[in-house]
Amino acid sequence: SQQGEEDPQALSIQEGENATMNCSYKTSINNLQWYRQNSGRGLVHLILIRSNEREKHSGRLRVTLDTSKKSSSLLITASRAADTASYFCKTSGSRLTFGEGTQLTVNP
Amino acid sequence: DGGITQSPKYLFRKEGQNVTLSCEQNLNHDAMYWYRQDPGQGLRLIYYSQIVNDFQKGDIAEGYSVSREKKESFPLTVTSAQKNPTAFYLCASSNGQGDTDTQYFGPGTRLTVL
Numbered sequence: 445s446q447q448g449e450e451d452p453q454a455l456s457i458q459e460g461e462n463a464t465m466n467c468s469y470k471t472s473i474n475n476l477q478w479y480r481q482n483s484g485r486g487l488v489h490l491i492l493i494r495s496n497e498r499e500k501h502s503g504r505l506r507v508t509l510d511t512s513k514k515s516s517s518l519l520i521t522a523s524r525a526a527d528t529a530s531y532f533c534k535t536s537g538s539r540l541t542f543g544e545g546t547q548l549t550v551n552p
Numbered sequence: 553d554g555g556i557t558q559s560p561k562y563l564f565r566k567e568g569q570n571v572t573l574s575c576e577q578n579l580n581h582d583a584m585y586w587y588r589q590d591p592g593q594g595l596r597l598i599y600y601s602q603i604v605n606d607f608q609k610g611d612i613a614e615g616y617s618v619s620r621e622k623k624e625s626f627p628l629t630v631t632s633a634q635k636n637p638t639a640f641y642l643c644a645s646s647n648g649q650g651d652t653d654t655q656y657f658g659p660g661t662r663l664t665v666l
Contacts, residue, residue, distance in 0.1 A: 486657030544594035
């Protein structure tokens with residue numbers, strides 16, 4: 445399966461701290477995407493990183509990709525209470541699946 | 553406004569009844585998808601369609617059916633054969649351009665079978 449698996453399953457931090465979550469996968473990929481889901485809502489695309497890229501930034505988001513370790517990380521800097529959500533990674537390939545996500549709670 | 557809509561937001565049905573969930577998009581996307589999400593779980597793919605009049609089974613298609621008669625619409629029917637239909641259902645669309653296409657999600661329908 446090319447499904448990404450996120451860890452940790454749950455992360456609780458204080459407002460202003462950085463949050464790091466990871467995604468591991470098993471097979472070669474062309475790209476990896478991160479999505480966010482607020483409780484009871486649909487997913488929203490955050491960022492895509494291609495297999496030939498090592499790092500990408502978007503606002504307070506920083507994504508890294510290590511194809512040798514088959515892993516990616518999503519860093520949210522200076523977190524806010526509004527960042528509380530579940531975060532999913534999705535790898536490219538023929539199977540259109542998402543992992544179980546990381547539930548991030550940012551406490552005010 | 554361009555987007556993807558699902559209706560209704562909440563749906564209650566009696567056990568044994570078929571129910572159809574609506575999904576409409578005006579993004580001119582070729583591909584559409586249906587996912588099921590159980591509490592605290594990830595998304596599991598039910599069906600997807602890459603072009604009008606064609607669709608493929610996902611990982612958990614049993615007890616579900618779909619149609620894709622129009623590009624804009626991809627309704628999902630939850631049949632009485634689905635053993636545990638209570639869940640949150642998400643529809644998504646994408647432009648279907650290979651592996652880099654981004655999926656756009658609707659707000660979801662929460663189905664409760666009584």
